[in-house]
Amino acid sequence: MRKVTLIPGDGIGPEITKSVTDILKAAKAEIEWDIQTAGSDVIKTEGVPLPKRVTDSIKRNKVALKAPVTTPIGKGFRSVNVELRKSLDLYANLRPCKNIKGIKSRYDNVDIIIVRENTEDLYAGIERQIDKDSAESIKIITRKASTRIAEFAFEYAVKNNRKCVTAVSKANICKLTDGLFLECTRETAAKYPQIEYKEILVDNLCMQLVQNPENFDVLVLPNLYGDIVSDLCAGLIGGLGIAQGANIGLEAAVFEPVHGSAPDIKGQNKANPTAMLLSAIEMLKYTDQKETAKKVENALLKTIEQGKFLTPDIGGNSTTEKYTKAIIANLQSV
Numbered sequence: 001m002r003k004v005t006l007i008p009g010d011g012i013g014p015e016i017t018k019s020v021t022d023i024l025k026a027a028k029a030e031i032e033w034d035i036q037t038a039g040s041d042v043i044k045t046e047g048v049p050l051p052k053r054v055t056d057s058i059k060r061n062k063v064a065l066k067a068p069v070t071t072p073i074g075k076g077f078r079s080v081n082v083e084l085r086k087s088l089d090l091y092a093n094l095r096p097c098k099n100i101k102g103i104k105s106r107y108d109n110v111d112i113i114i115v116r117e118n119t120e121d122l123y124a125g126i127e128r129q130i131d132k133d134s135a136e137s138i139k140i141i142t143r144k145a146s147t148r149i150a151e152f153a154f155e156y157a158v159k160n161n162r163k164c165v166t167a168v169s170k171a172n173i174c175k176l177t178d179g180l181f182l183e184c185t186r187e188t189a190a191k192y193p194q195i196e197y198k199e200i201l202v203d204n205l206c207m208q209l210v211q212n213p214e215n216f217d218v219l220v221l222p223n224l225y226g227d228i229v230s231d232l233c234a235g236l237i238g239g240l241g242i243a244q245g246a247n248i249g250l251e252a253a254v255f256e257p258v259h260g261s262a263p264d265i266k267g268q269n270k271a272n273p274t275a276m277l278l279s280a281i282e283m284l285k286y287t288d289q290k291e292t293a294k295k296v297e298n299a300l301l302k303t304i305e306q307g308k309f310l311t312p313d314i315g316g317n318s319t320t321e322k323y324t325k326a327i328i329a330n331l332q333s334v
């Protein structure tokens with residue numbers, strides 16, 4: 001049995017976590033969960049939203065599956081997600097975005113890999129109130145982080161038969177910071193002549209993604225643009241309910257959906273567990289359980305294609321529980 005840290009999160013987190021762990025249990029995945037709570041409820045009992053026991057558990061197990069955790073807006077504690085990625089140096093945020101047969105969207109030809117830098121940029125959280133009417137935030141971009149994320153993107157492209165890496169920036173305005181990011185992606189691109197290299201400004205990218213998403217292959221972006229563009233790309237394929245993600249470092253990896261804790265649908269049995277299940281499938285591959293991963297993926301894709309038990313966000317009128325049961329039933333027939 002492989003020990004894996006499990007963070008059930010909050011909001012819809014516990015509902016989709018139950019769905020995913022039920023499916024993995026039915027698929028006989030070789031996993032023993034090391035359950036670790038984090039977030040606002042934990043503050044009441046332990047004083048902090050991300051206690052050391054959580055990061056210790058991930059360091060021990062080297063792999064985690066995580067549901068979303070709420071971050072208060074404009075006040076309160078710092079994001080558990082940002083803190084986790086930073087403290088474990090999970091420098092690459094990998095967010096594949098591909099159409100799934102059976103899920104309606106405006107496009108049927110999206111197959112984009114988003115590689116988002118995960119440790120710096122405006123997410124360094126260096127902010128200060130100058131006076132009551134002004135505040136500032138510092139954008140940090142370093143050669144080390146930019147080069148290693150560029151290397152990750154090109155290595156991913158080589159290993160996964162992708163043709164082109166596009167570096168995304170706003171280097172016309174942020175000349176020093178995004179300029180340095182581009183300097184690093186260019187230097188890295190020169191080492192991978194077999195992969196085409198392009199550059200694009202983030203505003204133009206957003207427009208082009210909406211018009212012709214099929215023109216894009218692998219995108220490499222600094223943290224903030226990567227965060228925003230990955231939600232945009234989720235919208236291209238049918239929404240956040242199906243957008244998977246992984247945070248990868250040299251010592252550990254945390255697999256989690258792109259979406260947040262969706263407080264608007266919490267406790268209503270309508271959350272879509274697909275994004276977290278797809279993230280769990282990647283986690284299975286990462287822990288060398290490729291056969292189980294394939295089996296779960298086939299059952300998931302079959303359930304979506306059958307279209308009978310889809311959750312409302314992807315055009316159905318079923319529930320999280322019924323969708324989960326349908327996937328489990330399909331495990332027997334794939």
Ligand code: NAI
Pocket residue numbers: 012067068069070071072073081240241242256257258259260261262263264265270271272273274275313
């Ligand atoms: P959100 O992603 O939670 O929700 C945006 C919209 O998408 C909502 O209408 C929601 O109902 C829908 N949605 C999201 N996931 C869904 C799913 N699995 N099934 C069906 N519908 C789904 O974004 P929002 O509302 O901006 O953020 C809520 C909280 O989540 C915030 O506190 C934010 O900081 C946190 N968050 C946490 C993340 C993480 O833990 N990695 C990532 C993003 C946000």
